[in-house]
Amino acid sequence: MFGPYLQAVRQAHPLIHCITNYVTANDCANILLAAGASPIMADAPEEAAEITSRSRGLTLNLGTLHAGRVPAMLAAGRQANAMGVPVVFDPVGAGASAFRAGAARQLLAGVRFAVIRGNLSEIRALAGLDGCPHGVDAGDRITPQTLEASLELAAALARRTGAVTAVTGEIDLVTDGTAAFCIRNGHPMMRSVTGTGCQLSCLTAAFAAASPARPLEAAAAAVCTMGLCGEIAYARLTPADGPAAYRDRILDAVYRLTPARLEEGARYELR
């Protein structure tokens, strides 16, 4: 069912405004191009809203956060909301400092997100900020054992914020609070490459921008795409290759992925 979502990105060529960290900005720009979208990186408060006004999607990422970037994110997010353009939130390290937690709280209060994507500890940090009850111990990573508790946590955040919530890890969960996709694509070596999460958030913005009426399916399609490309790329590695070769192969797999291959390779269940 996800092939058409990739096809939509390839046809729409959406321009995605990224307010993101400087560690993985290059990889984020390149994965957007590989998917058929276009990136524009701009994080000055003086221009953030104007850049968003020319874009079809927006990603806000908390990595290497600076004080000046928060008003830029708020202005861009409000502009996107006013235009009905999807906003993806990647709460990198939301639990790692009071500064990031405070920024996350401001953004959750001031911007309506189409999708929130993070790992389990980031999503738990957000859920905590947002006052969600999460009296479950979902652990730090999604495993078969923590799957149900993680899903409950994600669904609660989704219902509370109205945003499709994607928790990625060994297993990925994408839920709007009612329906949920449980996705089993990917490869453990992806954790050895910095920025695969940031890249997935940008990819999610591209998919949501191209199919704005279907954020749940668009986000799940993006998650399957990234994971499947992690599998395809892994199969190309030689014994001497490592994460640098792997990073490049993942990006190249995104470029080469066809809707048919995504249909064939996506491994998910709808719950």
Add this chain to the structure above:
Amino acid sequence: MFGPYLQAVRQAHPLIHCITNYVTANDCANILLAAGASPIMADAPEEAAEITSRSRGLTLNLGTLHAGRVPAMLAAGRQANAMGVPVVFDPVGAGASAFRAGAARQLLAGVRFAVIRGNLSEIRALAGLDGCPHGVDAGDRITPQTLEASLELAAALARRTGAVTAVTGEIDLVTDGTAAFCIRNGHPMMRSVTGTGCQLSCLTAAFAAASPARPLEAAAAAVCTMGLCGEIAYARLTPADGPAAYRDRILDAVYRLTPARLEEGARYELR
């Protein structure tokens, strides 16, 4: 005729000061090293002029522009002008926001550029800021159909600013307002790699730094180098490769390019 310009970079090892965006700064540093130059990235107003004072060339790039970077660019540009060191301007997204347009206007007013390099919409935005008459519709990309109008636009900007103007796209134009090189190297897949334009601007600064008396030929040699390396790199790709492999192959082709091969592979006409 361009072989000696590459040779000059290899012999002079010019130190190039780059005030540039954080998305492609790594690629810019690496392409300068690959060409035989040395990069120094520094964008704090406190040190910009001093860093320029130790350099043989300067690039100013508007990507991920911040307010603090504008005074740094002005100070560095003035220092370079005082020393007679060439300055290359890359007006990334000059038309995308009032903030960037304002910065571009300040830079055009305060700094004398040796070369301005951008795509057609960036060059048109600059020309508009600068009050150039451009009553021609050059379209958004240089194609055989828009070639004459694009050349007229570039030549008008060159005459007005005194800077060699390079407009890059499917066809590249490099003009000082009188003579013009029309260059047909390159490959369409270069558009799938972020930062090839930023890299070319840095490469242009290296070529201009090594041949400061001949900015027109130096800029055209840099444009041919980048395009030819795009062709050489493309020929090395396998069917599973994509833009990540391509990005690396382009950089490696720059490293391996000999003056003789540049002579042989450069495809241009002087108009």
Add this chain to the structure above:
Amino acid sequence: MFGPYLQAVRQAHPLIHCITNYVTANDCANILLAAGASPIMADAPEEAAEITSRSRGLTLNLGTLHAGRVPAMLAAGRQANAMGVPVVFDPVGAGASAFRAGAARQLLAGVRFAVIRGNLSEIRALAGLDGCPHGVDAGDRITPQTLEASLELAAALARRTGAVTAVTGEIDLVTDGTAAFCIRNGHPMMRSVTGTGCQLSCLTAAFAAASPARPLEAAAAAVCTMGLCGEIAYARLTPADGPAAYRDRILDAVYRLTPARLEEGARYELR
């Protein structure tokens, strides 16, 4: 003797807080992951100390220095000192501007470093700031001819600061002011890749974090690891490959390096 130091990194998975430049931050994050450590990049003064408080090691790097980053570095460094967590200082361009020299002076005064790593001109600049007598002309690069003078300079800085000092170049020296390792791993082509020094500083922080009681041996092990991986990677290059392929191969060699191979390939003498 260095195998166990690599093994310790692989077992401890230390989280390393990096306050570093935006040019090579991605490579720094990836090399930490490749070695078995985890990176966290954060340079806002609002969160620097808190991020350090969750980390096992800290790197401070002067590249693309901004005024706001200095208080962040000081706060993070003091936090690390209070916790007894090793801090590595990479004085990128310390001699290139008064701004960087001033920041270096503040950091040397305010933070106790476990290791200082730089090239010869950076180490000389630091030694000068710090009032070390260096009435020797060690030249700009460590060669067999300048070896003794370079060692004297490094040892004087080490004794003065209490930090293990690593001077890297054609030959690498690592000294605590008393004992010294003279290391002959590496390949000249590493100079054609931007950021190998920054990466080595981060790697050094990971090694020091995993073996905090032995900073001299940990730093020397990191230097051997980087140099040996430069040799292994070089052996994998084809005639068409250049620095982009080389950069990736180095990182992949770090990922694949075993303690046994490090034992076998390390080339050093203890003086």
